[in-house]
Amino acid sequence: MSLSRQRRFPRSRASVRDARDFVIHVLTEWGCRDRLDDLRLCASELATNALLHGVPPGREYCVSLSFDGTLIRIGVRDSGVGSPTPQLADSEACTGRGLLLAEELADEFGITEHVVGKTVWVSFKVPAIKLSATSEPQAEDAG
Numbered sequence: 001m002s003l004s005r006q007r008r009f010p011r012s013r014a015s016v017r018d019a020r021d022f023v024i025h026v027l028t029e030w031g032c033r034d035r036l037d038d039l040r041l042c043a044s045e046l047a048t049n050a051l052l053h054g055v056p057p058g059r060e061y062c063v064s065l066s067f068d069g070t071l072i073r074i075g076v077r078d079s080g081v082g083s084p085t086p087q088l089a090d091s092e093a094c095t096g097r098g099l100l101l102a103e104e105l106a107d108e109f110g111i112t113e114h115v116v117g118k119t120v121w122v123s124f125k126v127p128a129i130k131l132s133a134t135s136e137p138q139a140e141d142a143g
Contacts, residue, residue, distance in 0.1 A: 001131045003030055006064035009047070011055045019047040019063045023074060026065050032072055034126045038105045039072065042122045045098035046076040049120065054080030064119075069131050075112075075121035083111055083118060 005026050009015035023043040024036060043063065050061040061078040099120070103109040106122035 002066055002068040003131065004064065004066040006062055008060045008062050010060055011051060011057065013051070015061075016044055016047045016051060019076075020044045022063060023065060027067075027072065030067055031129055032067060032126060035072075035124050039074065039124060042102045042105055043074055043076075045102045046074065046120050046122070049098050050076045050078040050080075053082075054078030054117065056080060067129075067131075070128050071123055071125055073121055073123040075119045077114070077117060077119040079117035081117075083113060 007019075007022050009019050020040055020043045024040055027033075027036065027039060047061065047063065055061045055078045059079050061076055064073075064075045064077070066073045066075075099109075102120075102122050107125045108123040110121050112119045112121065
């Protein structure tokens with residue numbers, strides 16, 4: 001069994017905060033409390049990247065979350081062209097490090113190309129949580 005949620009966000013600067021809050025709210029609801037700071041930061045960086053480089057005017061981007069009990073995946077899909085690459089920014093630059101930061105924090109980082117647009121995603125391994133169809137996830141006993 002796995003859990004998943006998604007939500008669309010408009011092309012606005014305030015939407016990055018809303019996307020970050022959505023991710024943390026859903027993960028907390030699912031009982032996922034490990035690595036929340038890293039997950040929050042990656043959600044923010046991926047949403048910011050989509051907003052600045054991948055969402056044409058008048059369009060939205062979509063944040064998706066999935067959790068299978070041991071792996072959390074955050075994906076941000078936009079309809080923009082091109083495939084971003086994590087790279088070192090100039091040492092004097094104030095921006096340009098977001099994808100590199102997400103790649104370094106996450107256990108996995110990837111980009112999935114679509115006919116229109118792409119999804120930039122990160123995944124995080126977390127301690128096992130038993131998933132139930134009728135209740136919130138519960139931490140599994142270690143012994």
